[in-house]
Amino acid sequence: MSMTSESEDRMVPKGAIGSPSIEETSGGGNFGVNGPLKKGPWTSAEDAILVEYVTKHGEGNWNAVQKHSGLARCGKSCRLRWANHLRPDLKKGAFTPEEERRIIELHAKMGNKWARMAAELPGRTDNEIKNYWNTRIKRRQRAGLPIYPPDICLQALSESKQSENLSSFSSVETQHPDLLPINSFEIPAVEFKNLELNHQLYPSPLLDVPGRGLLDIPASSLLAQGLHSSYGGKTLLSAVHPTKRLRQSESLFPGLATSFTGAFTNCSKYHNDGSAQSLQSFGITSAYDQNLTSDNHSTSCVLPGSHALLNGNPSSSEPSWAMKLELPSLQTQIGSWGSPSSPLPSLESVDTLIQSPPTEHTQSGSLSPRNSGLLDAVLYESQSLKNFKSSSCQHMSSVSMAQGEVMDNSLQDLHEAEWEAYGDPISPRGHSAASVLSEYTPISRSSMDELQSLENTPGGKVKQEAEEMVPTQFCGNDDAFNSNNMIFSRPDFLLASNCFGPKGEYGKEQLHAERCSWGTSW
DNA sequence: AAGTGTCCCAACCGCATCTGC
DNA sequence: GGCAGATGCGGTTGGGACACT
Incomplete structure (x- = not known):
């Protein structure tokens, strides 16, 4: 039948389709007027009948379909089949580059x-988009590649700023379904009290915020939160608030979790109000607090928004700590935390960091430039550009300044602090536990291996992807390579990209390939 | 050629929301 | 307002196809 999709043609010979065995065994107790539902x-x-x-x-x-047509399918299944395969306006085939970019x-x-998203992409279904996204994300995760290209980051930021201008903080929640009223739900304290980061690099209760995965948070809302400095820790909790679904929380990323931990800590300090106490009452004890200076922690409220987007860590359903556990301990190889040649600390080091009171650097490190995703990328890049123009750096200390000020100054501090931390060749404490963990997130051992093997695996899919997406703006010449787009000189970028091998021998080609992963097909 | 791993996608499941009574 | 059924949505799963060893 002409309405039948390509996949349907494939599907039929899969065997057992429509076979008595399926009819007989898959009813699962659901019975329609014509017997067990298939x-x-x-x-x-069946398609023909439905069409x-x-x-x-x-x-x-x-549900009437089953009743009136004799189709032994539940209404839900019929709807899905129609929507995803039989609708005449469906677009078949692979996503075009334009569609891909739109999806991103x-x-x-x-x-x-x-x-x-499907509503914005005529002819495409939510399932299609979801599948595409999940596979794409998995691929990029494995490759240790960031998910969002810089221009989209900037676009998101600008849109976020627009929405910020349009709406007061009090109205944000009405504008975005993901921003919900503060205190609209309570996080059981017991969950946070059980938080033991030093023993578990696993989904922490903090991450297990009921109702939503952090990764589900639209970047725009998170950006908005980051830009709205008035969002305190409490509000951040609300940001991951559960409009629905307790079941989603398992897809969270520990790296993000720990980032959030730091963020909460920082933001609670930031506001110097009840938020801190409330956070601590959750069991999030903040050793950091003792050593925090206002100029440092002011930056950190920006982080919480870092979405899902932890570069390479979107809302995939695939837990990333599994990969993290495979991470090699590079600390001994490298002897320095901040250097580009030492992208990852050992797990033991992580533990140590979590347990140890941080130094001043720690606080700043809690907003790691690496792996923190779209928001961080945007903020970092904008700040980098800003600082690039201005050699003067000023520490600002303002807990109660206006939002815009907070943003700018926070960025300033952030930038400084980050580079301080990264520039510190000795102290592992240049990173907070939060940053350390968050930095783990995108790079797994496998991804590192994968990246390192890029040169050796000509047919590899990862490499293929990188090659497919050669950004004209970055891959044209070495001058551009050297001078433009500071994002590529970001420590996080370099680290996330595994630009440097254990011996620091990362070749320009490889770095180039990484850069090229921000391909034109985006 | 066989075994293994990964990709891809259709379909299912459970929950939330909507709608009508 | 409460209830039940219908519908919508997002996460997850199962299995064939394909690539690699």
């Missing part, structure tokens, strides 16, 4: 709102 792949005959029914009666009332843009704005 599950599993659809047959062409005929919808043509005659229109969409909707899906939309995801940066919306997070995992597949249906909304």
Whole structure:
């Protein structure tokens, strides 16, 4: 039947489709008027029945399909089949580069709102987009590549700023479904009291904020939060608030979790109000607090928004700590934390860092320039550009300054602090536990191996992807390579990109390939 | 050629929301 | 307002296809 999708043609010979065994065994206790409801792949005959029914009666009332057409499928299944495969306006085939870019843009704005994204992409279904995103993310995660290209970061930032201008803080929640009223839900204190980061690099209770994965948070809302300095720790909790679904929380990334931990700590200090206490009452004890200076922690409220977007760590359903556990201990190889040649600390080091009271650097390090995702990338880059123009650096200390001020100064401090931390060749404490953990997030051993093996695996998919996406703006010449786009000189970029091998021998080619991963196809 | 791992995608599941009574 | 059914949404899973060893 012409309406049948390509996949349907494939599906039919998969065997067992429509076979008695399926009919008999997959009813699962669901019975329709015509007997047990069937599950599993659809047959062409079933499609034909469904198409005929919808043509005659229109969409909707899906349960009636089963009743009136004799189709042994539940209404839900019929709706899904129609929506995803039989609708005449569906676009078949691979996503075009334009569509891919649009998806990335939309995801940066919306997070995992597949249906909304699908609405913006005519002919595409939410399932399609979701599948595409998940596979793409997995791939990039493995490759240790960031997910969002710089221009989209900037775009998201500008849009966020626009929305900031348009709305007061009090109205944000009404503008974005992901921003919900403060205190609209309570996080059980017991969950936070159970937080033991020093023993678990696993999904912390903090991450297990009921209702939402952090990674589901649209970048725009997070950016907004970051820009709205008035968002305190409490509000941040609200930001990950559960509009729905307790079940989503498992997809969180520990790296982000720890970033959040630091963020909460910092933000609570930042506001110097009840937030800190409330956080501590959750069991998030902040050793950092003791050593914090206002000029440092002021930066950190920017971080919490770092979304999901932890570069390379989107809202994938794939837990990343599994990969983290495979990480090699590079500390001994490198002997320095901040140097580009020492991208990753050992897990033991992480523990130590978590347990140890941080130095001043620690605080700043809590906003690691690395792996913190879209927001960080945007903020960092903008700050880098800013600082690039101005050689003067000023420490600002203002807890109660206006939002705009907070933003700028925070960035300033952030930038300084980051480079201090990274520039410190000796002290592992240049990184807070939060940053250390967050820095772990995108790079797994496998991803490192993968990257290192890029040169050796000509047919590798990762390499293929990198090659496919050669950015014209970055790959043209060495001058551009050397001088432009500071993002590529960011420590986080270099580290995340595994630009330097254990011996620091990372070749220009490889770095180039990394840069090229921000391809034109975005 | 066989075994293994990964990719990809259709479909399912559970929950949230909407709608009508 | 409460309830039940319908619908929508997002996460997850199962399995074939494909690539690699």
